[in-house]
Amino acid sequence: xxxxxxxxxxxxxxxxxxxxxxxxxxxxxxxxxxxxxxxxxxxxxxxxxxxxxxxxxxxxxxxxxxxxxxxxxxxxxxxxxxxxxxxxxxxxxxxxxxxxxxxxxxxxxxxxxxxxx
Amino acid sequence: xxxxxxxxxxxxxxxxxxxxxxxxxxxxxxxxxxxxxxxxxxxxxxxxxxxxxxxxxxxxxxxxxxxxxxxxxxxxxxxxxxxxxxxxxxxxxxxxxxxxxxxxxxxxxxx
Numbered sequence: 001x002x003x004x005x006x007x008x009x010x011x012x013x014x015x016x017x018x019x020x021x022x023x024x025x026x027x028x029x030x031x032x033x034x035x036x037x038x039x040x041x042x043x044x045x046x047x048x049x050x051x052x053x054x055x056x057x058x059x060x061x062x063x064x065x066x067x068x069x070x071x072x073x074x075x076x077x078x079x080x081x082x083x084x085x086x087x088x089x090x091x092x093x094x095x096x097x098x099x100x101x102x103x104x105x106x107x108x109x110x111x112x113x114x115x116x117x
Numbered sequence: 118x119x120x121x122x123x124x125x126x127x128x129x130x131x132x133x134x135x136x137x138x139x140x141x142x143x144x145x146x147x148x149x150x151x152x153x154x155x156x157x158x159x160x161x162x163x164x165x166x167x168x169x170x171x172x173x174x175x176x177x178x179x180x181x182x183x184x185x186x187x188x189x190x191x192x193x194x195x196x197x198x199x200x201x202x203x204x205x206x207x208x209x210x211x212x213x214x215x216x217x218x219x220x221x222x223x224x225x226x227x228x
Contacts, residue, residue, distance in 0.1 A: 033216070042220030043161070043204070056215055091160055095216075105151045105206065106216065108160035 002026070006092050006109035013082055013116055021077040021112045025094030033106065034067055034077050036088040043091065049075065082116045089113050118143050120217045121207050127223040134195045138222045140205030141187045149208035150188050152179055154201045155221065161204055164190075195226045 005024040013019050025032050034046040045059035049069045060066070064082075069075040079086055093106040123140045130136050142150075150167035165172065167179040167188045178191040188207075192199055205219035 035218070043218045045215065045218070048215045105149075105153070105163040105166065105208075108162070110160050 004092055004094050004107050004109035006090075006112050008112055009110065010113045011115070013114070015084060015116055016081055018078065018080045019082055019114065021079075021090050021114070023075045023077070023092030023094075023109060025073065025075070025092070026107055027073075029094035029096055029107075030072065031095040031106075032069060032075050033093045034075070035091045035093065037091060037111075038088045044088075046077070046090075079114075082114075084116045087114055087116045120144060121205055121219040123203075123205050123219040123222050125220060125222060127225055129225045129227060130195055131227055132195055132197060134226075135191065135193045136195055136224065137189055137191045138203055138205075138224075139187050139189050140207075140219055140222075141185075142205075142207045142217070143186070144207070144209055145183075145186060147207045147209050150179075150181055151206040151208070152177075152188075152190050153204040153206055153218075155204060156201050161218075164203070192224075195224075197226050197228060200224055200226045 004026055007022045011019055030051045032049040035043040036046055037043050047060055047067045048056040064080045067077045089111040091108050091111045093108045095106045120143050128136055152164040153161040154164045155161040165174050165179050167181045169181055171180040176193045180189045202221040202223045204221045208216045
């Protein structure tokens with residue numbers, strides 16, 4: 001597609017359930033980021049994928065969070081045993097190679113709004 | 118020190134005013150710089166890139182000061198529609214370091 005696609009757009013889940021969030025980046029983009037944003041707050045880095053390199057997981061808040069990127073394209077962020085503090089908008093962004101200066105920057109998906117009740 | 122720092126604001130300005138935001142970064146090896154705009158409950162969108170020579174796009178001017186490690190965004194003749202949060206973004210380029218997004222500066226333009 002022309003843009004970064006995220007699904008679902010909204011997810012309401014019960015505390016303790018697992019959720020999977022999906023990101024389909026722009027074709028050919030090798031860099032992919034996951035961020036989360038709580039209401040009224042800035043972007044919180046979660047994880048970064050660059051090509052076939054090992055992902056930078058330094059932003060994952062706990063071991064309940066994991067992410068994978070299959071075939072260098074689609075990425076899935078999984079949150080196990082969700083807690084109320086996990087409620088936020090989860091944003092995915094992609095870009096061409098990190099190492100090349102590119103005026104178009106990063107393109108964000110419209111996010112998944114997760115509500116844990 | 119945070120890797121990218123911005124004044125959170127909010128900046129409250131009347132229509133027609135000129136307003137400027139600064140953003141400082143800590144990694145002197147950073148290579149690419151951007152300003153993003155985020156409207157309420159929307160995803161961030163690229164506003165403009167920041168080049169060493171500075172660049173201008175209509176009412177918006179972005180500048181880079183490598184010696185002092187900051188970038189700036191100037192908005193002239195502010196419009197109501199400029200009300201948003203402006204995010205400073207710094208890309209280290211190489212070395213495996215990740216792009217850093219600032220927490221944003223909130224701008225409210227009033228009639």
